Amino acid sequence: MGGTSSITDLLRKAEEALQAKEQDLTKREAAVTEAKGQLDADRQGLEQDRAALAEERDSVVGREKGLRAREKELEQQDRSLSQREQEFESAKQKALTKEQDVLRREEDVARRMEALVKREEELHRRDSEMAASSQEIATRKGEIAARQQDILKLLGEQKSAIESQIQRGTELLSREQRLAKEEDSIASAKAKVAEDQRRLTEREKGLISREQSVRATPAAESAVAAAPAAQPAARPGPRVGPQVAPTPAPARSQPAPQPVTRPIAQPVRAAPEPEPETAEVEAEGEAGEIPCPACGTMISSDAIMCYACGHRLQEETTEGDTGEIPCPACGTMISSDAIMCYACGHRLAAEDEDKASKKGGGAPKKVLKKKVI
Structure with missing residues (x-):
């Protein structure tokens, strides 16, 4: 039992080791793939850097060309600046001359200002004198106002006198109108008389022409031969010239021819003198x-x-001359129709009335000129 447990443990440990190795391998593979991706990215970055460097080279070449062109422009600007500096120096000299002129003008202005100040002082003096004279004028105006009141009174008196003169003038005008009407009637009568005289002269001329034609006939010649002494008296006209004697007709054959006598030239009356008018x-x-x-x-x-x-x-119409006359008291020139002097107050109305009474004339009369045409 103990041996089986150790084998399983070993197997487990081997499996765990294998799993750990597999994990390491997977990690390494992932790291390798990542390194490959980074290498690819680095390659692309390098290519981009190369392209950027090429572009930078081109831009640097263009900049060099632009800098060379700018250098040329700067050289031209330097030349223009040198010319401008010369112009500026000439302008400076002109400005200096103008400043000198301005200084001279300022001196002249200062002198003129001094003269103006003196004139203002004189004007102030004159103003004071004018104020004093205005006061005197005011006092004189008061005196003139008082005199004007006297003048108004005199004008009222003159108005009444002028009204009486106007009435006389209207009466004279009515008389003159009557005379004009009478003259018109006389003129018409004279015109009629002149027409009658003209007609009479025409009739007399016709009668004279008829008498001359009758004398020219042979019956008149025989009557003249029978009675040479009896000559009809011709009626002369007012403006007829000397008559021409008619030529004798040839005498007829008779046993005892009688001498033919020419008619005696008749005296011609002088033309009537025209009337003086x-x-x-x-x-x-x-x-x-x-x-x-x-x-x-x-x-x-x-x-x-x-x-x-x-x-x-x-x-x-006859009108009096208007103008100016000297005052007999002070000699001031005043209007010719004034009644008193405005300077000294001398009355002229009394002198005018005396002159008018001496001359015996009043207001100027209107004169109508009438002519017979």
């Missing part, structure tokens, strides 16, 4: 003519209405 009108008409603004008919330059359309032209 019409002569003046003709003289004025020759002076100048203007077209009517309404119808365009040529009329005299001094006519007050158109004889064709009746358009009334602008009335001529």
Whole structure:
């Protein structure tokens, strides 16, 4: 029994040893497989490293080429920098000259500022003087206001006088209108008379022409031969020239021919002298003519209405000259229509009234010029 137990123990121990060896073998195989995998990975890493090295070589070659190109660019930049340095030095010199000019200008500005300060001081002095003068002006304005009140009173008095003068002027205008109407009626009557005279002259001319034609007939010649002494008196016209004697007709054959006597030239009456008014009108008409603004008919330059359309032209009025005159008291130039001097207060209304009373005239009258056309 003891021998069998030892064999089994040995077998067990051998089996255990075999199992341990098998486990070691499996472990070694696993380690070998792992080593193989690591070797394969190392090979792949080496291949990748080789490819990376090749790429690095290519990149290094490209970098060398780029560095050489950059070296050339840097050389060009150095040259440009040297040129810029030269330009900078020239600009520096220009800036220095400009700074000197600026310094000179600053000195001029300082001088001008001093002059301005002096002017400001003078202006302050003038302002003080102006303030004093403004006070004086205020006092004078008060005096002028008092004088203006006096002037207003005088103006009220003058207003009443002017109203009376206006009433007189309206009366004179109404009279002048009446006279103008009368002149219009007289002008129409004169025009009718002129037309009648023209018709009469035309009739007289017709009668004279008829008488001349009658004298030229052979019956008139026989009457002249029978009674040479009896000559009919011809009626002269107002503006007819000397008549020409008719030529005698050839005498007929008769046993006792009588001498033919020519008619005696009759005295010609002088043309009637024109009236003084019409002569003046003709003289004025020759002076100048203007077209009517309404119808365009040529009329005299001094006519007050158109004889064709009746358009009334602008009335001529006499107005006093406006201007300035010296004050008789202080000599200050004032308006010619002022009633008192604004400087010394001298009244001029009294002198104007005295002058007006001496001249005997009031307000200027409107004068209407009428012309018969």
